[in-house]
Amino acid sequence: MEKLEAIELPYKKLKGISHDQIAEHFEVLYKGYVGKVNAIRKDLEDGFKGMPNATYDKYRELKLEESFALNGVKLHEAYFMGLGRDGSVPDEIRKIFARAFGSFENWQERFYGLGMASRGWAVLYYDLDEKQLYNGLGDWHSHGGVWNAKPILVLDVYEHAYFMDFGTKRKNYIDAWFNNLNWDYILEELKNIKKWP
Numbered sequence: 001m002e003k004l005e006a007i008e009l010p011y012k013k014l015k016g017i018s019h020d021q022i023a024e025h026f027e028v029l030y031k032g033y034v035g036k037v038n039a040i041r042k043d044l045e046d047g048f049k050g051m052p053n054a055t056y057d058k059y060r061e062l063k064l065e066e067s068f069a070l071n072g073v074k075l076h077e078a079y080f081m082g083l084g085r086d087g088s089v090p091d092e093i094r095k096i097f098a099r100a101f102g103s104f105e106n107w108q109e110r111f112y113g114l115g116m117a118s119r120g121w122a123v124l125y126y127d128l129d130e131k132q133l134y135n136g137l138g139d140w141h142s143h144g145g146v147w148n149a150k151p152i153l154v155l156d157v158y159e160h161a162y163f164m165d166f167g168t169k170r171k172n173y174i175d176a177w178f179n180n181l182n183w184d185y186i187l188e189e190l191k192n193i194k195k196w197p
């Protein structure tokens, strides 16, 4: 099986979120998940011994932790790639969000609430079956997700994402996150899925 490779971070710093905060998060946490996916997949090469048990079995545990680590990679990549610009919202995004959520502001208010309510992730995802955008909440990487749906815009609200800069002031961190969003990238992600009318 091919080794998973970490993405390159396309920016050095953000407004109001320090280089140290981003570097710890990206270099240690995110790349740590990439390394663990590779380690687990290597162990899986000889991890299946036949007739696994649902109470405890090495193969079972490896498969569970593989999904945890891999979702950690995918969610962090969407999080980091969604940042790096000034947060200004293109008209096309406003139109798409107006159709999906009534208005962009309506979506933003709810997504803000999701960021405050979650213990891990707030995720705007596109359900490929329903062909619709939804807001989702996950308390850990492999919790709260919907299969056959693509994460589009991801907010990490684990304390490791903001505590160095903001302490307990999560609300201020979410403000800074909105102010650094790269909506052009997010629009491209949406267009890669669907031609929006």
Ligand SMILES: [Fe+2]
Residues within 6 Å of the ligand: 025, 029, 076, 156, 158, 160, 161
């Ligand atoms: Fe994180």
